[in-house]
Amino acid sequence: MDVIIESLPIYWDGFLRTLFLAAVSGIIALVTGTILAAMRVSPVKALRGFSMAFVEIARNTPLTIVFFFCAIVLPRLGVRFDQFEVAAIIALSGYTSAFVAEAVRSGVNSVPVGQAEAARSIGLTFGQVLNLVVLPQALRTVVPPLINILIALVKNSSVAGAFFVLELFGHARQLANDHGDAVMQVLAGTAVFYLLMTVPLGILAHRVEKKVAIAR
């Protein structure tokens, strides 16, 4: 117990860094994921193909390998970043955007095709059809799975700790090294700080799900 209490400042620092990492990656992933989903239903074949290839590759590759790619391969290809944190954000948001794209796409598919056809028939452009008619209706079904994706993102961000980013898990690793006799406590403390982020998100997802169910 003592280890946890005396390391509280370190935990807190890690907590904030993880929150930052997850929040930035989450926002980027939501935006890119929605764009990827829009590309997937666009009338332009090349965009559809690109979106599909990206989503399938990112979604089906282990996250650790995505991290390796961003932290080690990208710099060799000439992409430079000063901090590993940038690589971590690229890896996390790229990986998560694939899941966001899939969730948004299935939400879009849950809107009857007649809605889009009616929107096209009054002369709306592809972008307007999506923004004004399809996405607002898809949103209800998309929000609960999106929150689950964000929960996964918070947990996935711990992989960054293994790549020299000092977020919550990175700090925990060091603490465990420094306190070889209290590894259990150190890890339990770490888990609590992760739960502090994921449990509220879970509760939120549950609430939204209920609300959507009533509104139908």
Next chain:
Amino acid sequence: MTTAANSAALVSVKDVNKHYGQLHVLKDINMEVSKGEVVVVIGPSGSGKSTLCRAINRLETIEGGAIYIDGKKLPEEGKELAHLRADVGMVFQSFNLFAHKTILENITLGPIKVKGVSKATAEKEAMALLERVGVAQQAPKLPAQLSGGQQQRVAIARALAMKPKVMLFDEPTSALDPEMINEVLDVMVQLAKEGMTMIVVTHEMGFARKAADRVVFMADGQIVEQATPEQFFTNPQSHRAKDFLSKLLTH
């Protein structure tokens, strides 16, 4: 074939073909519709009536041939297509009102977003249209709160709000309870009287007799016969049409 051939064609369908996989749904379709003309398209299920309607609005692509609206060829994609589509109103069998928008917003969306009409003007015009189709009372409600007949009249008003040159109707009454069919047909008859150019897929013979200038009979993806409603219903020429009408009458 003989009626209204004097004025220039508003809709012109030239040698249009369409396949779904192996299935040849539209076979060398040629059709012209003049300004102010009301054409009823009739034919057995699966004969390609909906596909033809949807092709004219470019909701379906075509292979070969071309479709012209008021002399302009339908573009393949993009902004130009969207603009030309605004000239072609479409009423669907299943209404397809925007489920998340009020009745009033359903009507004003197109004028505001496509034509750049101000919100106040769009709402004023929308209320006049709703009045005209008899559902002005429902303006603040959501589509799900209206009966089928009311929804379909709103859908007609939504299409009219774009001031289209031609209106397409794909079986506008076949999803309705019998007691609601006439309220929709009445609106359509009125429109026809006011000189709207219309292409109507329907099996409502009453409407065809009352409002149509011409009946186009389709079977197996082809236009088999065209005539005035009177000629077509009393004296069909083709074997397919005779067969179809005898079945329609016994049902």
